[in-house]
């Protein structure tokens with residue numbers, strides 16, 4: 441790759457820290473993260489340079505708007521692009537037309553030069569974009585990188601001089617503020633949501649990229665966007681256990697309680713892993729029917745049989761009725777689901793509907809944003825009503841927490857890394873429910889379900905490195921024949937066995953049951969169900 445085959449920005453660097461190459465729509469983009477010494481503060485900082493592997497004349501391509509006009513008035517795209525190339529003095533060859541068409545496509549249908557970092561760039565959780573020169577803040581593009589923390593993003597190139605012969609006829613430089621306007625228009629178009637002075641704030645999801653975009657535009661803001669990269673796959677309990685977020689014992693207890701429709705409320709600060717844990721618990725309940733109630737698509741149970749996904753609808757235009765999560769909870773009740781999985785309870789109405797659901801005997805698995813249990817109590821008591829207080833008293837409350845440290849990692853060549861730890865700090869209120877289970881089902885049942893089955897299952901699953909599908913399949917077998925799963929030496933083999941034997945009725949073959957005598961006492965049991 442020669443130097444002028446890339447749109448080179450001026451890289452200030454004390455060392456390359458990470459390098460990503462992402463291909464999108466036939467264009468390769470390098471993202472280089474460099475360590476720099478921030479001049480103001482004399483501390484380390486990271487800058488990510490987004491560098492398209494394209495010849496530099498591409499930056500002069502904006503007569504893109506004119507290409508759109510020609511294209512829109514009936515010209516073939518190739519012809520329109522050819523005219524565009526001629527107008528900036530580039531000889532249209534097959535190759536240059538082809539390239540320009542790709543660039544045009546990315547700009548016209550996606551997010552132009554922002555597309556690669558939004559798209560599958562690993563390790564990014566959030567992208568913040570603000571206009572520069574506004575007097576309110578520095579502005580610019582920043583990403584939150586899972587390992588490096590906040591990283592400034594430079595999209596662009598050194599000002600490019602468009603020449604005719606030796607004469608410079610135009611200097612093209614990257615203009616962030618018009619880029620922000622462009623991005624806002626693109627989001628609006630892709631999500632079919634008008635962002636106008638009448639409706640200057642919007643929060644929409646782009647499912648193709650798995651992102652939630654919040655926009656504030658004139659007149660409430662000079663122009664600002666926040667992009668949350670939604671988890672690309674959901675976490676499972678065995679994975680969270682392996683990562684040290686929760687213990688096997690706590691996991692087993694929450695799993696058992698959730699299965700018995702005990703209301704569980706997960707609280708914690710922003711980004712502490714509430715939704716991840718919620719999804720992971722729901723994932724274990726393969727035999728239950730569940731409603732997933734959320735404002736954006738964040739909960740996924742791809743291998744469950746009875747799942748009702750319900751997404752809140754915000755009124756975005758005159759005459760379009762909002763459908764909030766409280767209404768969705770009531771709808772879920774009418775449809776008789778076992779468990780309501782509610783992501784981000786916020787309003788009094790939602791808590792009220794939830795309290796109703798619980799009194800009617802439905803299970804509920806809810807997340808709620810609060811720093812800790814005291815803060816949750818204060819917020820819920822502060823005027824949300826009697827039902828809400830009841831709810832707090834009735835629920836098993838899981839407090840999750842997060843700590844952040846910066847360490848200098850010499851092993852990776854001297855990189856400052858952010859070490860984020862997410863963990864379950866405390867679980868409140870399980871006692872009465874465990875006692876109730878003992879009262880209703882007997883102590884043997886509880887011991888067998890907890891220590892015998894679920895802890896043993898999770899211990900095996902943690903070590904087996906199961907895929908999402910394998911875990912779900914194994915759970916289906918486990919609910920019917922827990923001993924069979926626990927006795928198998930290699931539970932991944934068990935999964936393939938179970939899948940290939942799908943047509944045959946359970947129980948599984950006797951040979952499987954005799955592989956391991958560890959769980960002998962339960963061999964004769966019926967799994968407790």
Ligand SMILES: Nc1ncnc2c1ncn2[C@@H]1O[C@H](COP(=O)(O)OP(=O)(O)OP(=O)(O)O)[C@@H](O)[C@H]1O
Pocket residue numbers: 565671675680683685708709710711712713714715716717807809862
């Ligand atoms: N145990 C874990 N180890 C590593 N990453 C995790 C873990 N749990 C969650 N994450 C990641 O942390 C990020 C935040 O998780 P999640 O969305 O579940 O948190 P949250 O508390 O629901 O956040 P919010 O307050 O925004 O709703 C996600 O990118 C998720 O993939």
Ligand SMILES: [Mg+2]
Pocket residue numbers: 714715716783784807
């Ligand atoms: Mg969440």
